[in-house]
Amino acid sequence: MPETARRPENRYGNRPTMKDVAARAGVGLKTVSRVVNGEPGVTPDTERRVQEAIDALGFRRNDSARVLRKGRTASIGLVLEDLADPFYGPLSRAVEEVARAHGALLINGSSAEDPDREQELVLALCARRVDGLVVIPAGDDHRYLEPEIKAGVATVFVDRPAGQIDADVVLSDSYGGAHEGVTHLISHGHRRIGFIGDMPRIHTAAERLRGYRAAMEDAGIAVEDSWMSLGVTDPVRVRRAAEEMLSGPSPVTAIFAGNNRVTVTVVRVLAEQSRRIALVGFDDFELADLLQPGVTVVAQDAAALGRTAADRLFRQLDGTLIAPERIELPTRLITRGSGELPPSD
Amino acid sequence: MPETARRPENRYGNRPTMKDVAARAGVGLKTVSRVVNGEPGVTPDTERRVQEAIDALGFRRNDSARVLRKGRTASIGLVLEDLADPFYGPLSRAVEEVARAHGALLINGSSAEDPDREQELVLALCARRVDGLVVIPAGDDHRYLEPEIKAGVATVFVDRPAGQIDADVVLSDSYGGAHEGVTHLISHGHRRIGFIGDMPRIHTAAERLRGYRAAMEDAGIAVEDSWMSLGVTDPVRVRRAAEEMLSGPSPVTAIFAGNNRVTVTVVRVLAEQSRRIALVGFDDFELADLLQPGVTVVAQDAAALGRTAADRLFRQLDGTLIAPERIELPTRLITRGSGELPPSD
DNA sequence: TAGAGCCTGGACAACGTTGTCATATGCGAG
DNA sequence: CTCGCATATGACAACGTTGTCCAGGCTCTA
Structure with missing residues (x-):
């Protein structure tokens, strides 16, 4: 390579720094800093010269350096299961809006329901020195976060509680919601009711199952093992689970679906049946009202979950909040037809 | 406040630094750096001592300082219209996966379809020195990005082209997709076909309208003004638009919906009509097949858009890519019933 | 045993910014 | 006219990391 063409390119591809601006404006470095940050003590004339230099060079303050100096990054991390x-979506957006109101940016990542990936992501975010974390946990042991929390990283768990540590957590009332939904089916005459849910290690799945069992017990109904199926929410498994409980020795007349992915698959299966099967799903979804019949659901407010969590996070950062708390948001039963079908045996 | 309780807390809330680790392990600063980064030239014994100190102190490298020194942040920004x-969702997730494969984190923000907010977000991301940007533009003038791009920020626009600057862009074939969808309706005997789309300043909306007009013209059908409605995709406006073209002097027998938000609202309106109106929507959505009739759509692959854009972005960073290019991904017509209904006048 | 060469480890500067502090300038009061 | 004060400005260190370079100790060979 010939010596001649050596570009003086620095790492940011030749970005001007405050020093460059200062040189061009014929002022000191600190004066530029003052102008950029709107600090007082600069003559209008000087300010104008500096501003011209900034515009001419296309200068943009390097926030990395700023963070290093100031210690706050004005960014928060959001770790969830799957952005898609x-x-x-609404949860994420709600967190973003609160962050924006506090002048913070949002960095987010999907754990894909893998505890290792969750930890990897969280620690990467901590290395970037995010001011706070909103975590929808995939794992059930969060002791790895202890040094971070001690070091001042505000942390709020959403949708599922943290494992092995004491931290803020914002949840939907899964137990109560499932109890209400199943009771609703019972009140419409069903006794053989199936439950299809997510993997039992997921807190919400376990809670919803508990709500189902409690509702059945409260009604004096003995639950058969074949009526319950927990596992991945992959359509193939859910379909098989649904078909089995519809065709077993004591076939169910109604199904309670543990989350919206399950509900959608169950809707498809029920559409193929000749009998009319009642259905209540946990979590609302778009177009639920347009299906035939409309799908009765136990709705949770994803945006409220996100908003509440982010609020608490910034209150931790303010210092307003001291002790970790567990907040449960109520669910709401929305009747649309599918949950009001009578038993057909 | 009494002098006594003054905590020696530094800005990160007392986070240990490499210096602290070095002191505790009784080694030099650079040796710690070597261990942390897995660089060679450290005896196993020294490494062990350093590692112990790291664990004992709960040390975590400060990436801000690292970034300042190295110049690459290993993070990319994604600016879209609305995460919710x-x-x-899938687009965002796809970008994230590609980023992850390159060891980068994703920072994202919603512009809420507001050009000022888009610019504000993009510049904030640039100030953080993201390595690259994936932007779904809200505005139509992106000259403000010129200094950034010149400074080496890799940039790819998605879903809509950039305004006033030459940059990589990845699109769906809106024109072709709309043309195909409308032609499909025509081939089923429709001649009075309505079009409801997003605001005309949005590129995709304009392109889809163009596709509609072209398809009509190709079939020798004169389009009446009352058959076309562009504007915000808010349900109230869309509903009114749909009702008007269904009840006007020459009422339409079919509607082409310009995006999924429009489609969903139109489905609701059509469900209330006594006549059967044909419908084709641009963009697929969950449960479209379960409605009665199933909704025929022109599907675009959001994940592929995101993946393609992110791929190009990292190829820009590699230096593999030189000239900006415009990539159009094909759409796919999925027939489900609603688009195959015959005209009923 | 002495010299060459390698390997390990550390001192130091630099990245771009902000906080602290000192200096220069101008102005009004005595 | 001089002193004192307020205001504008800049020099310098520090933030925590990494790249460069040098020193010291070891092994190996002649």
């Missing part, structure tokens, strides 16, 4: 899941 | 919109 419609449940997390 | 189901169309952007």
Whole structure:
């Protein structure tokens, strides 16, 4: 390579720094800093010269250096299960809005329901020195976060509680919601009711199952093992689970679906049946009202979950909040037809 | 406040630094750096001592300082319209996956379709020195990005082209998709076909309208003004638009909906009509097949858009890519019933 | 045993910014 | 006219990391 063409390119591809601006404006470095940050003590004339230099060079303050100096990054991390899941869109957006109101940016990542990946993501975010974390946990042991929390990283868990540590958590009332939904089916005459849910290690799945069992017990109904199926929410498994409980020795007349992915698959299966099977799903979804019949659901407010969590996070950062708390948001039963079908045996 | 309780807390809330680790392990600063980064030239014994100190102190490298020194942040920004919109979930997730494969984190923000907010977000991301940007533009003038791009920020626009600057862009074939969808309706005997789309300043909306007009013209059908309605995709406006073209002097027998938000609202309106109106929507959505009739759509692959854009972005960073290019991904017509209904006048 | 060469480890500067502090300038009061 | 004060400005260190370079100790060979 010939010596001649050596570009003096620095790492940011030749970005001007405050020093460059200062040189061009014929002022000191600190004066530029003052102008950029709107600090007082600069003559209008000087300010104008500096501003001209900034515009001419296309200068943009390097926030990395600023963070290093100031210690706050004005960014928060959001770790969730899957950005593509419609449940997390509104939640994510709500967190973003609160962050924006506090002048913070949002960094987010999907754990894909893998505890290792969750930890990897969280620690990467901590290395960037995010001011706070909103975590929808995939794992059930969060002791790895202890040094971070001690070091001042505000942390709020959403949708599922933290494992092994004491931290803020914002949840939907899964137990109560499932109890209400199943009771609703019972009140419409059903006794053989199936439950299809997510993997039992997921807190919400376990809670919803508990709500189902409690509702059945409260009604004096003995639950048969074949009526319950927990596992991945992959359509193939859910379909098989649904078909089995519809065709077993004591076939169910109604199904309670543990989350919206399950509900959608169950809707498809029921559409193929000749008998009319009642259905209540946990979590609302778009177009639920347009299906035939409309799908009765136990709705949770994803945006409220996100908003509440982010609020608490910034209150932790303010210092307003001291002790970790567990907040449960209520669910709401929305009747649309599918949950009001009578038993057909 | 009494002098006594003054905590020696530094800005990160007392986070240990490499210096602290070095002191505790009784080694030099640079040796710690070597261990942390897995660089060679450290005896196993020294490494062990350093590692112990790291664990004992709960040390975590400060990436801000690292970034300052190295110049690459290993993070990319994604600016989209609304994270809560189901169309952007998969797109966002796809970008994230590609970023992850390159060891980068994703920072994202919603512009809420506001050009000022888009610019504000983009510049904030640039100030953080993201390595690259994936932007779904809200505005139509992106000259403000010129200094950034010149400074080496890799940039790819998605879903809509950049305004006033030459940059990489990845699009769906809106014109072709709309043309195909409308032609499909025509081939089923429709001649009075309505078009309801997004605001005309949005590129995709304009292109889809163009596709509609072209398809009509190709079939020798004169389009009446009352058959076309562009504007915000808010349900109230869309509903009124649909009702008007269904009840006007020459009422339409079919509607082409310009995006999924429009489609969903139109489905609701059509469900209330006594006549059967044909419908084709641009963009697929969950459960479209379960409605009665199933909704025929022109599907675009949001994940592929995101993946393609992110790929190009990292190829820009590699230096593999030189000239900006415009990539159009094909759409796919999925027939489900609603688009195959015959005209009923 | 002495010299060459390698390997390990550390001192130091630099990245771009902000906080602290000192200096220069101008102005009004005595 | 001089002193004192307020205001504008800049020099310098520090934030925590990494790259460069040098020193010291070891092994190996002649």
